[in-house]
Amino acid sequence: MPAELETVERVRRIDVDQYRYGFETIIESDKAPKGLSEDIVRFISAKKDEPEWMLEWRLEAYRRWLTMQEPTWARVDYPKIDYQDLYYYSAPKQKKALASLDEVDPEILKTYEKLGIPLREQEILAGVVRPEGEADGEAPRRVAVDAVFDSVSVATTFQAELKKAGVIFMPISHALREHPDLVKKYLGTVVPTTDNFFATLNSAVFSDGSFVYVPPGVRCPMELSTYFRINERNTGQFERTLIIADKGSYVSYLEGCTAPQRDENQLHAAVVELIALDDAEIKYSTVQNWYPGNSEGKGGVYNFVTKRGDCRGKNSKISWTQVETGSAITWKYPSCILRGDNSRGEFYSIAISNGYQQVDSGTKMIHLGKNTTSRIISKGIAAGKSQNTYRGLVSAHRKATGSRNFTACDSLLIGDKCGAHTVPYVEAKNSSALFEHEATTSKISEDVLFYCVQRGLSQEEAVGLVVNGFVRDVLQQLPMEFAVEAQKLISISLEGSVG
């Protein structure tokens, strides 16, 4: 189907209700008492059966957090968060360890089904793999999924097959027990516990997340994926992801997130650490679709996330791709530390804001090694009464000879009540560094819209078409599974922004 028709179809299918994942799952859960204290930190650590050093690590972070102040430099505006009015731990009640996925609470399985993960992916999540060449004759693309529900991981698929390749993919809470040395060696080395207010909070109270280790020379046989779901009321989700690609390995990791529709705001403060050793490559893709709040700006998720990748070895590569359509507030700067010589960092981003959403997102490319290169492509689309900010840093240190950066950030404004802002910092301390930055902000050209409308498209279809063209550079970087989903999301996010 030609791209135009596809867009038209998609726009036509949009429901009146914009957020399709707003339902709530009624399920019994195990919660820590409300509020935050050393006891809660101990409680979480005990729940996870963690080694002693981990508890110390958390407590140290907690004590540090008490001395820190919430950052206010971002262009986001929200009422003060009462950190004592939150649940820091919530887990679906579980009687015993699961032997197989069939034993997962059917309510949870139903939740994932309702989240609209395509049927085949659903089967795979349930562990059913079709033999190759069956039925439609297509070899199924396989994705190993770690499903995180509130504070805990409920299921991780394909563990056995991954194990055969030597890849470790499991909830970080399990990794702490099964591979404590690996976790201890790398945890907090990219985002230290003292990094920033939200990262420090996360270090103290994180409850789950994914852990990936790809051994030297291994190309991970399938895409790894985590699906985050906040369900419980007044619960903060604090997950921590740690991905290590050892020498010469490759891994592609996908992340998706949704939350129920609620009137109060939910807090999500995650930390993601990526480590690429010599010649390794990590591709990290996110489709962020937390509940954005209703049309009056009520409710929605506060998304304060610290994501950072460390290209520690030479010739390593880290690539971030993100599609940000959800959250009432997004505060997120996936960054790359280009430490190894000849390492490469990439950042591709689409940030769409509508309604009363506020997005302050961007990246940091810190060139430390020789001949390091980076590329930033950021597309911001602001509609409704939203504010959309790109904030980025590109810096070359004294010894980063031959570093290169190319940055292009474009913003599109739809409607006259929204704002689009660009705040780049370009710092060069090395004469052989070559940095190029360009940014534009404009609205959809009247000529282009007129052209489309004149050929029979409605105003809304025409906008959908232009927007899809505008973000194509980034969509192309997404793994196939996500690209389709992301394209749908873009249309839905812009619903109601025209006319």
Added chain:
Amino acid sequence: MNLALVKPTMDGAASDVFTVARDRLPGKGPVAEVRQAAFDDFIQKGLPHRRIEEWKYTDLRVLLREVAPLAAAPDQAALDRAKEVVTSLDVNGAHRLVLVDGTFAPQLSDTTSESGVTVQTLRAMLENADIAARADLLRTSVASDAMISLNAAMATDGVVIDVAENAAPGKPIHIVHIATQSKAAAFTRSLVKVANGARATLIESFVAADGTAGYQAHDSVVLWAGNGADVQHIRLVEDARDAANIATAIVTLGERTQYRAFNLTSGGAVCRYQAFLRFGGQNTHADVNGVSLLNGRQHADTTLVLDHAVPHCTSNEVFRAVVDDSAHSVFQGRINVHPDAQKTDARMMTRALLLSDEAEADNKPELEIFADDVQCGHGATTGALDDSLLFYLRARGLPEKEAQALLIQAFVGEAMESIADEALRDVAIATAERWLAARG
């Protein structure tokens, strides 16, 4: 950094500066009150430091350390030394107004009156009790920061220029700041009003008499350009190599106004030029260009804030920095487009050329856009001279330095194109050439 430790000593010294100077500052009553309020504001904020976003790259607590004591009024010897400087100025044929160590020097200035141009000194106006609104001369509502407040508190003199409606003075107005006292600070403030339909060229030069070292020049210029006015504003900062120059320009533009500004910084150890432009009327155009030529351990910061408050205005900024040795160039440019400022077209381009491995260039071009029907863009590049271009020139027999000089000239040339007056453009080019020649 432990600010708590730095602050008290700093403000203590600054407090002394004001207390000692207070009696020498012109203007009593309401003027003194405004000074006190401005100074209280400065004390409360302290010297700007890197935690203040607008001063992120220019930490005056490190670079300036403290505010130097107020310079004494120039004596005859000082005026004689200043005179030598005046005779060696590049700009000729201008209506010259000279300020020596922050005090207007009539004997060195061009006092012949020109039709349509009225010149008064700030000191006389502040001391004139007949002017009811004299305290307003030290006030501004457009921008505020610690250094603007300090300037308002301490300003000793300056020129107040009125260009009458539809006047087109034949000569450019040239304000010359000359420093003759080492380790002293001059605080000047000039107000320029170009009435509706008038044309004017304003030049500012910052220079020092031979042997003057370690001084500070604190200046601010408040400029209004009326409807249909056409204003050219050129700044040449050629201060002594170890001097500091902290300057603010506050510019308000009317309807159908043309404003073209050009700033050239080649002197000074620590320079900060911050310009705040407000578009107050429709169909106005502004070009705000700048060039920094830096070497040694110089630090130069150009910060622009363009407020597109009304629809149908256009602006264009071109900034070039050539940074050698361990010098540090900073460019910050912010384009604000207010919610109603539809059809704004704003462009900003900043480029830095790094000639040495010790050099540093920081660029921060910002867009803040609240209106949808606009075209805004900015670009920033940083890099070294293009090797293939150098090779091309060298293959044709040019020595390396000459080849470099040629490329650097071409690099800064684009920013100088906005100077409409050919003679003035030649002055800027000559300054660049001198800088290149000194590079050896």
